[in-house]
Amino acid sequence: MDVDRGASAPLSHALPTPDPSGFSAPSAPSGPVGRGPVDRVPLPRAPGRGLFFGCAVRPMEPEDLHFVVTEHRAHFPDGFFARLGPRYLAAYTRTYLTSPHARAYIAEADGLPVGFLVGVTDPAAHRQHLVRTHGRRLALHACASLTVRPRLALHFLRTRLGRYARKLLPARRDPAQQPAPVAPRPGVTAVLAHVAILGRVRSLGLGSALIRRFTDEAATAGCARVSLVTAAGPDGAGRYYERLGWQHVGETRTPEGRALLTYEYDLSPQPPRGTAQ
Numbered sequence: 001m002d003v004d005r006g007a008s009a010p011l012s013h014a015l016p017t018p019d020p021s022g023f024s025a026p027s028a029p030s031g032p033v034g035r036g037p038v039d040r041v042p043l044p045r046a047p048g049r050g051l052f053f054g055c056a057v058r059p060m061e062p063e064d065l066h067f068v069v070t071e072h073r074a075h076f077p078d079g080f081f082a083r084l085g086p087r088y089l090a091a092y093t094r095t096y097l098t099s100p101h102a103r104a105y106i107a108e109a110d111g112l113p114v115g116f117l118v119g120v121t122d123p124a125a126h127r128q129h130l131v132r133t134h135g136r137r138l139a140l141h142a143c144a145s146l147t148v149r150p151r152l153a154l155h156f157l158r159t160r161l162g163r164y165a166r167k168l169l170p171a172r173r174d175p176a177q178q179p180a181p182v183a184p185r186p187g188v189t190a191v192l193a194h195v196a197i198l199g200r201v202r203s204l205g206l207g208s209a210l211i212r213r214f215t216d217e218a219a220t221a222g223c224a225r226v227s228l229v230t231a232a233g234p235d236g237a238g239r240y241y242e243r244l245g246w247q248h249v250g251e252t253r254t255p256e257g258r259a260l261l262t263y264e265y266d267l268s269p270q271p272p273r274g275t276a277q
Contacts, residue, residue: 039213055201057209060097060104060116065090067106067113075196078258080160083152084145091141093118095134101126103217107197107206115197117210121190121221159255187224189264190214208244219267226267232259 038058060068069089073082081089096104101122107115120126130138146153192214197207218226229252230236238248238261246263253259 039209055107055109055114055204055206055209057105057107057206057213060106060118062094062097064106064113064116065093068093068116068118071116071196071198072194076194078256080156080255083149084142085149088138088141088145091134091138095126095130095138096120098133099126099129101129103214105210105213107201107210109201109206114201115195115206115210117192117195117214119190119192119194119214119218119226121218121223122188123191187268188222190218190221190223190226190267192226192228207240211244215265215267223267226265227262229260229262232261236261238263 038056069086072079072089072093073086076082081092093104096102096118099120102118102120104118105116106113107117146156192211195207195210197210215226227249228241228246230238230241232238232251241263242248244265246265248261249264250262251259252262
């Protein structure tokens with residue numbers, strides 16, 4: 001299966017979740033070995049509550065999959081993988097926990113998950129891991145889901161089967177018909193696949209903390225830049241990413257025709273101010 005690059009949701013997306021009376025600092029959970037530390041997130045005083053929110057960003061664990069799948073389906077209901085159902089989406093999200101080329105984080109408040117981010121630091125290597133390690137299981141889950149969703153199965157045949165086959169199967173086209181090769185860009189482009197925050201904790205810096213954690217680790221992994229897509233128009237988060245320093249670099253469309261904006265964040269070292277160029 002190919003990586004489903006769904007648009008990232010507006011981080012202020014409101015969900016019908018009850019507003020708690022307040023949060024206290026959570027105890028530090030122990031993440032999976034090799035997944036990195038827990039980052040404490042200092043947050044501003046909550047307006048109207050007179051409280052400080054104690055929050056953290058930590059590595060995602062298997063126990064978080066139910067939360068992540070539930071919120072993924074709520075924030076990205078039109079995504080193809082979400083439409084395949086919760087069992088497939090849980091199996092697919094689990095690949096981010098096993099791949100050395102993927103990163104997955106949970107934002108917590110008072111020990112409870114309130115947001116998540118998943119992304120890959122080497123898309124080509126992650127795709128190879130996905131096919132080699134999880135390909136058969138994902139294919140079985142997808143077939144089971146499509147069997148009971150005939151309209152979605154027809155949609156898959158019309159919009160995605162050919163693209164997946166071209167990506168995952170050896171090319172057999174006449175070399176004369178092959179498109180001219182495009183010069184590769186220097187460095188690896190990491191991909192921020194999905195990020196979402198519960199509406200009741202919006203505007204507290206958790207979304208930017210998740211994104212900063214991912215961009216920092218992508219830089220540590222040697223990536224040259226990070227890329228993402230978000231919905232065009234008022235449903236997207238383009239202005240939010242621009243405020244965080246991301247650059248709008250293009251537009252694309254999903255197989256269903258939905259317009260998406262592509263943003264990139266440059267990870268190349270910047271010379272100090274006053275340094276001659």
